[in-house]
Amino acid sequence: MAKLTFLGAAGTVTGSKYLVEAAGKKLLVDCGVFQGSHDLEERNLKPLPVSPATIDYCVLTHAHLDHCGWLPCLTRDGYKNRIYADPATIELTTLSLKDSGHLQEEDAERAKRKEKRSNPADLRPLYTTEDVEPMLKQLAPMPRSGGFDISPEFHLESYDAGHILGSCSFQLTIKEGGKNTTIIFSGDIGRYDQPILKDPQTPPNSDYLICESTYGDREHEAGDPLQILADTVNRIVKRGGSIVIPAFAIGRTQTFMYLLRQLEDEQRIPRIPVYVDSPMALSATDFYARHTEDHDLNMAALDSAHKDPLNLHEFHLTRTVDDSKKINDVKTPCIIISASGMVTGGRVLHHLANRLPDPKNAVILAGFQAEGSRGRALQEGAKILHLFGEAVPVSAEIITMGQFSAHAGKSELLRWCSGLTAAPKKAWLTHGEPSAAQALQAAIKDKFSWDVSVARYLDTVELV
Ligand SMILES: [Zn+2]
Structure with missing residues (x-):
């Protein structure tokens, strides 16, 4: 039976990592760093609960660090396979991770010079530019639109998320035991009617939905x-x-x-x-x-x-x-x-x-x-x-x-959800602080009567 584990972005806005297991294979959707409080960032230093060496595939929704910034650690800790992303995301991820490696080195050097940190772990960069290089070789392009077979078990369709260049929402089809199960990963959902980027598109009806909730409790300030x-x-x-x-x-x-x-x-x-x-x-x-x-x-x-x-x-x-x-x-x-x-x-x-x-x-x-x-x-x-x-x-x-803001506000999240004309069997809200996720949960229940929960860190759920 297929299952999904929330390895990040559950109860918090950062650290997006979702592990899908089906037909004896493991697929990681996004691999972001935790950002914000010291306690949250400490999680970046700990090993993943599943050995990266046992993961078969990885795919990225977009190039923000809270979705791709832990990749150098994944590779360093044993992940040997491809990391699929669309061409713009590959270019931006390359830039973003090299940039991040440089900045972490600069920060660690500065901290060493000052030597004012009480925790020596603070003085070590999470990774360096040297750690980034081997991982960059694993990036592999997938089409911006149309379907893509990651493997016989996993098929992916990409949709514009309107969040940053190259950003996608995914509909993943899991093929196991002659049965197809579909699940939507919203990624980060952007804004409607903004300059430069296209509008977010909602993928078609699916069995399951993982939806972000960053601004689930708020509208953005109005005005031109x-x-x-x-x-x-x-x-x-x-x-x-x-x-x-x-x-x-x-x-x-x-x-x-x-x-x-x-x-x-x-x-x-x-x-x-x-x-x-x-x-x-x-x-x-x-x-x-x-x-x-x-x-x-x-x-x-x-x-x-x-x-x-x-x-x-x-x-x-x-x-x-x-x-x-x-x-x-x-x-x-x-x-x-x-x-x-x-x-x-x-x-x-x-x-x-x-x-x-x-x-x-x-x-x-x-x-x-x-x-x-x-x-x-x-x-x-x-x-x-x-x-x-x-x-x-x-x-x-x-x-x-x-x-x-590059993120949909509350009513835009609901507008995106309304693109689904049938209720998913189950929806989970991620990528939001608890109050934001709970507010969106209440709004979705009220408007669509869906079975929707707030995802919990490290929980595993069955996709039946
Ligand atoms: Zn983002």
């Missing part, structure tokens, strides 16, 4: 994102301040760049320098041009108009630590976009250490901020942030812009 961004930039620049946006170099960064460029061209904001500070910084425009199937930017039309919607007038990519530090010397208004998005590590830490004490500056939080993360602390009004063993006063303005 373009106007809100213009007003914010103008207000901060007018008082001589700079803006720090914690984010990974691909995805929301381009949404910001696209809208900032539009505002610049319409002369609704002044032209100011924008720094994308990442060790693996790349030309986003080239990337988007290579993966036209993943977005609805009309690259050909834009090219013929000699206009690059993803490049700002004063745009800088910084790769080295020295270049990154030089941004500290910029005293006139600028925008700095740097990882990590939840301020759990990475170069954004030193930008915040430098910019937070000045009330002229602002921090824009656009992504989800997990419980226990520094990003959440900022969002909840912390007056002090601990960075590099120092207590940094938070005097800068902290702005949450849910309009730029």
